[in-house]
Amino acid sequence: MLNMMRSINLQQTGRPNWEAFVAYLANYIGAEHCNYSFHSEFPPPNLEMTSSLESNSANILKVQHIVDDKSLWFAFSFTNPCLYRLGQERLATVESCVETVLQLAVESERKQCRQHIAKMCVERAQIGLLTLDEKGTILDRNHIIEPLLHEGGMFSCQQNQLLLNNSPKWFENQIEQLELSEHDSICTTLKWQNKLIHCILSNALPRIKQRVVMYPHHQKQQFLLMVYMADTPPSITFLQQLYSLSEAEALIVSWFSLGLSAEHVAEKTGYTVNTVYSYIKKLYATMSIHKQSQLTALVWQQQPL
């Protein structure tokens, strides 16, 4: 029985191993062949039937299970009519187990799917995200953080251990400060190659944190580190749509919203200072605002993931 339960879970693919499960079940009830399908109708349109299933339909045991909105069909074929009856009886005895297994499989699949989505969203985020344990070991990270971890970057990564290059004790100190302060997270700004880099460290498992006291050996602490460079402008297509701007205007606005002076924006974009001024003036008029900080607030609130 445990084998059957184990077979629904394949750790590498993260999906239930239906073939192993069905093979095990078929073996248990003494069937020769087994087909299965996730379609609401049986036989499903895209499934190739084994020859014995087509020719000898009298000895086919069809079972339908409906778990949530999914239905799963099994078709076991028997060459021996005696085994057919035996199979039916045996199947009835494992029925409740099969039900449990299926329910768990669907649940597991749903969970996998959620985790997959979470991972993809994190990959897409515009800020660097790292999860660490309390010793600074990196558990997972997204691609934005990679350039900072590479050789010559701000951080280095030795044996999966996060180190800030010019102060090795940085992470330990951060954790210590976080524990001392009663806040959920701690924010520091670092300078690297004349760029401002903001790091926000927070306790990734605030709910479980309280439990640690009660079950000291059960849960490790986990932390989330958000890192982003202060000079990453928002995407241009988004600004174009939001305020119906031309590409050139959007480019200027995106740099200007970072808090750069008009001279700096001109330098970055290759337009003259006067052009920059005139675009910004025009934009201020349409948005009825007066200050750069107001522009930043409006843009960054709307910035998509």
Add this chain to the structure above:
Amino acid sequence: MRNLSANTALVNHYIQRIYQATLEPDLIYDLVDDLRRDIDAPYGAFQVENITTHRMESGFLMNYDQKAIDEYARYYIELDPWTAAGFRNILSHFSASHKLLADKEYCHSEFYRDWGRVNDVRYAIGSGFDMENGSLFKVSFQRHACQPAFDEDIENFLNILHPHLTHFVQLSTVFSDQAGNASLWLNTLDTMARPIWILNRDLRMIYYNACAEEWMSNGHVLSSKYGHLRATNAQQQQMLMQLVSQTADILDFDISKKTRQKNYWRHHRVVLGHHDQLENFWLSPFATHEPLNNENLVLMTGRKPIPDTTQLTNSYGLTNRQAQLCALLMEGRALSEASQHLNISINTVRNVLAACFHKLGVKNQSELIQLLFNGM
């Protein structure tokens, strides 16, 4: 008489939760807490021991004294056939690993004292042992010999749950490696202040985070019905559906065509809500993957809300005044407006602002606002 065992709804509720916990072993803590409350078993009189994870290799074993450990092992070896085989092989690790621990706090906890005293346990169910991972899960409802028996009703109730808890113990070891770090990212998305939806073409919500749930429960702009996303009126619903469908189409383009690369990261704007409350949402192609049923999915995000002051003080260690000012700046107010709003002079506002700059290491208002929005 509470008549627990006859309460089908309650029994089913627990059975369901037990199976949920199979996939997320952490849930068992809450479950057992609730269960203890329901059967009204105070510590000392009746003990309901929580699940414990003993990791043999790394020595995550409770700090029992040697006598207690021997008793514990003896109990499992002699009385529990399920773990007996496992323990016989690994008993040497079992007694050695406890020496690695030096946790005094646990030593003084209720768990320890109850265990250390008498080990004639009446109820102890669902112990499981996983040789490959070297871990043991145990859920037990136990009563010591010197204590009075449970009510008949409670005994019945526990007897009903017994086989399911055994399932839990067996299966949680099967699933335990699955949890991994991916669930951490789920947590991360839930703590984000920005609403996130993953939709298919029919606007069925494959995923949404905690913030999105809040949006839908308010129901001003969006709501949910039978797991589908609903806009306020039919016209907007149709527009949303059309845009989502268009965005999903982008995923169908041939990879070799340049259009895909260009459009892939593009966000499409959709404006929803009533006339007095219009909100921007952004649609972008998300994924077509096997784990996601090979459907074309679309990511929808909304704006970030303005945090309240307690959130700001907690996250950035700002004082109350500083947080108030920051919240106003994030709303897009100028300093002069802020000074009126907070009823303090413009110079005081500037001083407060300078303190914020210093604390967060930024040099102008734009950078401050960016930092605050990015940190959510």
